[in-house]
Amino acid sequence: MGYLASGGRSAVTGDRGRERGFPSRAGLSWKLAHLVASLLALAWVILRSGRKPSRLRYPCQQAALAQSGWILALAGACLARHFRAAKGGRRWVAAALIVLLASLPLVEGEGRVTAARGGGVPDPEAARARAASLVPHSWAAADASDPHHVFVVSHVPVPRPGDSRHQGLQALIRLMGENGTCFYRSEKPFSGAGPQGIISRDDVVLIKVNAAWDQRGMTNTDLVRGLIAAVLAHPDGFTGEVVLVENCEGGPDYDQVYNNAEDVRQSFRAVVNGFGDPSRVSASSWWSFTDERVGEFEEGDFRQGYVYLGNNLSYPKFVTGRGTCVSLRRGIWTGSGYDKSRLKLINVPVLKSHNATGVTACLKNFMGVPSIHMTTDVHRDLIYQGFMGRVMNEIIYPDLNVLDAIWVSPTHPDGPAGPYSKAVRADILLAGTDPLALDWYAAKHVLYPISGYGRHDPDTPHSENTSPYHDGTRNTGYPYDALRIMLRSTASVLSAGGHDVTMDPSRMTVHHWDLREGAGFSGGHCVLGADSPRQDWYFAEGTTREGFEAWLCLQNPHAERVEAELTAM
Structure with a gap:
């Protein structure tokens, strides 16, 4: 057996006279890395979607399926070789496995092959232009005695x-405070305070965020930091707790690398840790025990986990x-019973497109309440059967909804992901x-005007489930008017549960404040500059430091219009 050197590569001539190349260590490492990455991606697909194939629609699962293609291709090649050598029944088994591997990218109509059909909307630049000129609508309810405030x-x-x-x-x-x-x-006498207010000084305040996605697909962490600070600034002196809560369906939990904030490194964990006292501000990751079935505290079970109620419901x-x-x-365990009055839930979703429900906002954010390991076909349940209404009726209803539309993700079919780009x-x-009125308004007057995409319109006249949809966009397996169906089914369930909700704009009073008018400043002063005209x-120079704005106040005491000339010296 002899060695042949050629172009810096070695080859060996085997017994049958064939040359086989010796790969370099770098080449082996590269291939091994791809093999390991493909195996991990395939394992992730199996763990996340094995018991629930509908999750293969999720962008993260599509990406993992694409990454697993390397190992699938290798398996297919091995099966093909076995097919050539096999006989009889084994040959048919090999053929069936080859067909199964080849069809994996097409499962649920969301794989790489079908992804090429139908375009994504809207064009990001066009959407940004529409967002820049968007002026939210405001109006008063027809019956002023029973308004639903937005x-x-x-x-x-x-x-x-x-x-x-x-x-x-x-x-x-x-x-909010100025309008009841x-x-x-x-x-x-404090801004936003009143005897019938929401947050008491000794409450346990749960802030339900969206942490299932990264980038702009998650709740803005600057907003969450501000909300925690606002609770702690209670005028009576806050003695309770603030707890960040979410069952984020896997992933990095509260430790995302790419976050929705001005400083994208600012994760939810960093926000919580920034307050420096876990006895006042902490985070509970419901995902960490999402598959643990437990009993209630009153039963002597003090483990963290989920209590299963049946019919997809758990808490x-x-x-x-x-x-x-x-x-x-049930509420806060006191040692002998439960106190529900001191448990407050603030629902803080991010506004974005969703490939199943059309829009993610207040209702859809409650998907992060039940255990996903104890639910089946939940997207169809929440669209057609008002599942989120059942969660709110039977587990907990939000005391307040704060909807984050600082950044919105309007593109279809990317949602619920929210890439920066x-x-x-x-x-x-x-x-x-x-929450229903808020979802209707946000979809109708914020997301839909920005995207121009009909699935974001809660009043769309189109209801087809064809492929593609009538506008040429990709069908995601749900009706074009899934948002409208979800709002109506949820309204019916919530109303039956005793909650007064509406998606009727004539019952809403919408209060709008444009902060360009000078609102929202945390301090400032205005003094009398003169007691007679000249x-x-x-004027003094003022300041242009970060966070300050200087205003020059001029008064014309006469009825006639006058011209004023300002000179910067």
Whole structure:
């Protein structure tokens, strides 16, 4: 056996006279890395979608399926070789396995082959242009005695670096308080406070975020930081707890690498840790025990896990950073019973497109409440049977919904993912106690005007389930009007459960505050500059530092119009 050197590569001549190349160590490492990555991707697909094939629609599963193609191709090659050598029944088994491997990318109509059919909408640049000119609508309910309030602030300022306060959220709380929905329960004369307010000084406040996706597909962490700071700033002195909660369906949980914030490194975990006291601010990862079936505290079971109610319904029970035992359905365990009155839930979703329901907002965010390991075909359940309404009726109803539309993800069929490259800055925050009214308004007057895509219109006249849809976009396996169906089915379920909700705009009163008008500033002063008129005035220089705006106030005491000339010296 002899060695032959050629072009820096070695070859060996075997017994049958064939040359076989010796790959370099780098080549072996590269192939081994691909093999390991493909195996891990395939394992992830099996773990996430094995018991629930509908999850193969998810973008993360499509990406994993694409990555697993390397190992699938290798397996296919081995089977093909076996097919040539096999006889009889074994030959048919090999053929069946080859067909199965070849069809994997087509499962649920969401693989790489079918992804080429139908375009994605909208064009990101066109959507950004529409967002820049968007002016949210406001109106009063036809019956002023029974309005469903929707609160909207637009042109939300960019948060100041290092400042936990959020000007947009502060303006939203003020707007709510001035119109009868007070954030704080307090008798003190404080902005956003009132005797019938939502948050008491000793409450356990759960902030339900969307942490299942990264980039702009998750709730804005600047907003969450501002919301926590707002709760802690209770005028009576906050003695309770704030707990971030979410069953994020796997993934990095609260430790995303790419986050939805001005500083994309700012994860939910970083926000919580930034407050420095887990007895006041903590996070509970419901995903960490999502497949653990447990009993209630009153039964002597103090394990964290999910209590299963049947018919797709389950709810978490957990322990906070302070050691408080919480049953999401029953309330705070006192040692002898439950206190539900001190348990408050603030639902904080992000507004974005969704390939199944059309839109993700307040209702869809409740998908992060039940255990996904204890549900089956839940997307069809929530569209046609009002599943989120059942969760709210039988487990917990949100005390307040704060809808994050600072960045929206309008593209189809990317949603519920929200890649940076396709996200659109809208700088809008919305709030209300009626999640249905908020979802209808946000879809109709925020996301739909930005995207121009009919599936985001809760009043679309189209209801087909053809492939592609009538507008040429890719069918994702759900009706074109899935959003409308979901809103109606959920409204029916919630109404039957005693909750007064609506998707009728004539029953809504929409309050809008454009922060370009000067709202949302956390401080400032205005003093009398003169007590008599003059034609020439000299102003002090003011400041242009970060977070400040200087205003020059001129008064014309006469009825006639006058011209003023300003000179910067």
